[in-house]
Amino acid sequence: MVGWDIFIMEVNLYENICSIENLELAFEKAKKGKSGKLYVIKFESKLAENLEQLHNDLLSYTYVPKPLQTFILRDPKTRRISKSDFRDRIVHHAICNIIEPFFDKTFIYDNYANRVRKGTFKAIDRFDYFKRIVSENNSKVCFVLKADVKHYFDTVNHNVLLQIISKTIFDKRVILLISKILNNHITLEQGKGMPLGNLTSQFFANIYLNELDQFVKHKLKAKYYIRYVDDFVILHENPRVLLYYKEKINQFLTEKLDLELHPDKSRIKTLENGIDFLGFRIFYHYKLVRRKNLNKFERNFNQLKKAYAEDLINREKMVEKFEGWLAYVSYANTYKYRRHLTIKSIYHHL
Secondary structure (H helix, E strand, O other), X not given: OHHHHHHHHHHOHHHHHHXXXXXXXXXXXXXXXXXXXXXXXXXXXXXXXXXXXXXXXXXXXXXOOOOOEEEEEEOOOEEEEEEOOHHHHHHHHHHHHHHHHHHHOOOOOOEOOOOOOOOHHXXXXXXXXXXXXXXXXXXXXXXXXXXXXXXXXXXOEHHHHHHHHHOXXXXXXXXXXXXXHHHOOOXXXXXXXXXXXXXXXXXXXXXXXXXXXXXXXXXXXXXXXXXXXXXXXXXXOOHHHHHHHHHHXXXXXXXXXXXXXXXXXXXXXXXXXXXXXXXXXXXXXXXXXXXXXXXXHHHHHHHHHHHHHOOOOOHHHHXXXXXXXXXXXXXXXXXXXXXHHHHHHHHOOO
């Protein structure tokens, strides 16, 4: 019976995306954490009417996404963030609600970005588990290929992505809708790139590099591989094996996905010297928070304190951000730093 339900869902995939029930759920997800924003309040004031109009536009194939709002974020690395209109974000959630289950079951276990019950800390835990196996509890040297894809979000090839999606999603109307979303992003090279900041970009990024995951696990048969978006590591006792992996991966990325490894950020190192991964510098027996992350927090927190002093945010928001940071840095060996930060915050009456 379950199989039959899945078959019906696949047949009616586009209708399921466009359904009022799914759009209502997508709206709730899109507004999460933003219910006080003026554009959300305005949309919600005529919710039934707005969702009905969106439903009709999608079913009549007249839906057209609005131009993206682009701004530059410096934290301190300069990034170009493109923000979709709130109505379009509802469509993004509506698509992911329906098609994500079809893809997630094809993803490897050690793909940790933008997935339920995964995330940064789970990836770090997995790294710790792998390093104990490869080093035989620190009795052998452990080598790590630490790599990422060069300009990943800017270089994703739309045609390749749509071909990959089409292997799982057969409804051409869904493919056309996804194509509209991809083409709404104006890039330097036509037919390439996805905007940072879109839910669909995060989801499609996982679909695209799932091809790499399958290659690494099933063709190269690398046991100790972890990926988080375009950032990945492979652990091994033999550096020559990792060099072979690196060459084959770069060849695969170039030939199959129209991508390449970042030449300056893809290197083989030992745990003894520390591995930079997901904001931490990981060694055999301890972890440190990277200095640039500490500096970023200091900058952001100073801005929050200024906003709090000017009554632009409330105390609860300040405390939430502070506690979130403490939870993050507690994953590393930061007892003295956390103690200093807590005393300093109490002194300033946080």
